[in-house]
Amino acid sequence: MSQTLTQPAEREVRPYDFRRPTTLAREHSRVLELAFATFARQWGTQLTAKVRVLSQVTCEQVTMHTYDEYAAALPSSTAMVLCSISDVDSRGVIQLPTGAALRWVNAMLGGNRPLPLLDRTFTPIEHALVVGLMNDALEDLQYSLGPLFTNSVRIDAIQYNSQFAQAAPTSELMIVARFAARVGEDVAEATIALPARILLERLVETNPTVEVDNAKQLLHAQLAQVPVEVSARLASANVTPASVLGMAVGDVIRLPHPVSRPIQVAAGGEPVGTAAIGAAGSRLAVVVTTAEDNH
Incomplete structure (x- = not known):
């Protein structure tokens, strides 16, 4: 009988810069997840009203990446709505597949036949309708994030190549929320990326994390409550294996204690x-x- 040996899966190794940690604190991550989940529900309701097709949006993940990592993970051809944010040079991004946006516009204009998968730029009319949808989404986003995102925001442009759309410096940290948008039978993956410094500054103010200055005392206090x-x-005694194997009820084992x-x-x-x-x-x-x- 032959045996097939499987090769162990290769592990992906990524460099980590400890000067620029890209991990959200658990308290902050939870706040952002709740805020983006609220936005997802609002966006789904808004799409249903505008597109006139039953829609549902769910937030699948909230992470923090550099802009370079975020852009590299996107399809090369996609619709990237670039948004100017007051008080910061970096821009926010609402990204969605161009084909999905075109199918939404088709439904808005009364089309009742599903469009094939299209990959092209928007016409002026389509561009105006998509901008209208994204403006509504930005209003829902600001409402959902509340005090975390009070900056004024407006749409600058729509780019169609993720590698050419420079919304922020490559090393800029971005809060990235990933969504699944179901419009009728069509499901599309969309993302929203916002400069992390805006949200993190206000997260620290409204939801401060535990200070680490007394980490040693906190660790001792926590360990003191762990059951042991x-x-x-x-004192133990040394016996031979024969004594153990021949052990019976009533035998006495002498301990050197x-x-x-x-x-x-x-x-x-x-x-x-x-x-x-x-x-x-x-x-x-x-x-x-x-x-x-x-x-």
């Missing part, structure tokens, strides 16, 4: 003190006689 196994041990010697108390297998045998009601117990200083 405590045992009372007599004097009656007057305290027994050892161990926590998690490590000695922490000594004790004498005692009782607590009807239960066997030990009375601690010495405790080791482990500080």
